[in-house]
């Protein structure tokens with residue numbers, strides 16, 4: 273069985289997290305991803321947060337599966353000559369260097385187009401054109417600049433960043449979509465194009481509902497489903513932090529379950545969905561609320577959500593999060609346990625679907641990774657280990673047509 277992207281060659285100039293997330297996805301869908309790394313050093317994450325001395329870190333191995341690695345000094349004239357051949361050989365160049373680095377290397381858009389008019393040049397940058405376009409950006413900077421931090425946390429605390437890497441991995445996902453669209457358009461036009469995914473834009477796209485709320489707030493001065501309502505706390509002019517309130521039209525909150533005193537994850541997300549209000553009241557022992565005019569309708573409940581969640585919590589604190597979920601699900605009441613990384617790592621259903629995989633590595637041994645979260649029925653993903661630094665240099669250069677003596681000369685000159 274073939275893969276969706278069989279035959280597509282990616283010249284992968286990515287490093288750290290955002291770009292590698294993108295090219296890893298393309299590799300999982302069958303593209304031949306050739307990761308170009310600095311001779312002698314490689315992607316900086318190979319040595320960051322190492323858990324085993326002198327072994328590629330999990331940071332690196334978990335973001336660079338299914339790729340080939342070559343080392344090449346692209347600032348050396350001989351290295352530039354090899355890079356020209358690579359540009360002619362590949363379909364897409366993906367990079368997430370600091371702004372201007374590709375131009376400084378001598379490979380701006382015009383040059384690349386002259387070498388290969390079909391090439392798609394895809395970039396992650398921190399910001400799009402504007403006052404910050406020259407800035408270097410890491411994950412949490414993007415979360416702050418894209419609206420996530422100002423809308424995350426509790427209203428009596430500072431802005432918070434989230435554990436989900438929406439700035440890096442989120443933007444990598446956006447970029448992958450852009451690349452696939454450009455490849456599709458190239459089928460008609462025969463031309464490559466530039467693809468840009470700015471991290472600020474990617475985060476803002478994921479915070480779309482908060483820009484919705486900004487406009488609702490501007491119109492009415494308050495939002496009834498936010499925990500600030502109706503406690504007398506003033507809404508300001510910007511969307512406030514909503515704690516654990518649900519982002520949609522159905523109110524929700526995180527509530528304690530049995531064992532919460534010891535276990536920091538003994539909690540459940542509970543949604544007081546209107547269609548199952550009757551079932552909720554029965555299960556928590558408040559059948560009177562089914563007809564009580566203060567509680568019977570969603571609008572009547574909005575100013576009383578705290579008392580609703582307190583009553584539900586009095587019930588969930590007598591059950592583990594899994595017991596509570598099992599009972600609530602029997603009545604189709606939406607809820608979800610707070611799952612720790614430890615629990616997710618051991619979850620059999622995620623292993624069965626390949627969302628969590630065990631991968632073997634020659635110097636590290638077996639390790640756990642997140643596999644391809646996107647499943648295609650005709651293009652299954654087999655997750656293979658990340659490459660060692662420069663593992664495929666000779667193989668790739670031979671594919672480019674370099675002779676053995678040319679390769680030996682490049683090695684001697686430390687270009688590869």
Ligand code: CAO
Nearest residue numbers: 288289290309310345346368369370373376398408409411
């Ligand atoms: N051979 C020779 N030189 C190479 C090379 C190679 N194979 N690969 C990279 N280089 C050079 C680049 O040309 C660049 O040189 P110049 O500064 O002289 O132009 C240099 O290495 C460093 O590149 P960089 O500026 O991208 O790296 P940095 O560590 O200083 O910055 C980062 C890192 C992530 C802040 C920056 O790349 C960035 O802002 N990227 C865009 C946004 C992004 O993706 N951020 C998310 C990162 S994940 O949290």
